[in-house]
Amino acid sequence: MTGPEHTLAIPGLLQNKILKKVVFTPGGLTIKKPMSFGRSVFIRDENIAAFRFGIKQLYCAKFEFGSQYFIEVRDFKNEIFRIELTSYFGIRRKIYYNVWADLLQTFWDHYIDHQLNYYIELYNMQMSFELAGVTFYPDGISFDKSNKLRWNEIAIKSYQNYFMVHHNKDSRIYKCCLFSVEWNAVILQSLLKEIIKEYEKVPKSSL
DSSP states (O other), X not given: OXXXXXXXXXXXXXXXXXXXEEEEETTEEEEEOTTSSSOOEEEEGGGEEEEEEEEEEEEETTEEEEEEEEEEEXXXXXXXEEEEEEEETTXXXXXXXXXXXXXXXXXXXXXXXXXXXXXXXXXXXXXXEEETTEEEETTEEESXXXXXXXXXXXXXXXXXXXXXXXXXXXXXXXXXXXXXTSTTHHHHHHHHHHHHHHHHTSOXXXX
């Protein structure tokens, strides 16, 4: 982990009292519930294996009545911890969205950035490895048994809730990665962007 200790507070839906606190410390992540008798949850830095996040619109009979912002953390025992902020009928929607965005950025800065660096090192050593359903080889990637893309054949399209990796000349060969479903999809996106950026600097005659 990098950076100093940092605390983000989640206010209650109808009151200004703090409903939950998320504390980022050198040793790991703590989820505190000041208004609850439930115990705090602590996840050690070295036990954080993966995370995912998303926004879910809540409906009843086609009527939208709320928005849910969530982050899920998975440890190496496959236990999942969920941080959830739910706005009903627009109440605290903007506040909850901003807290959720701050949580994502702080989580990345403290725990995920070094995981990205780990995969960059594996790539630089030309090791084969798997990340978020994509297998990396020294000369490219594959995401199913029939398709393998070389580094100079890869393109990415990024959207708010997902991204697509595809063949740069045939978009029918693709994999869609939803940040809310695929564990560590955002790390995969960042890693592929870094690699593609490097290959764009290489003269085509050298590939």
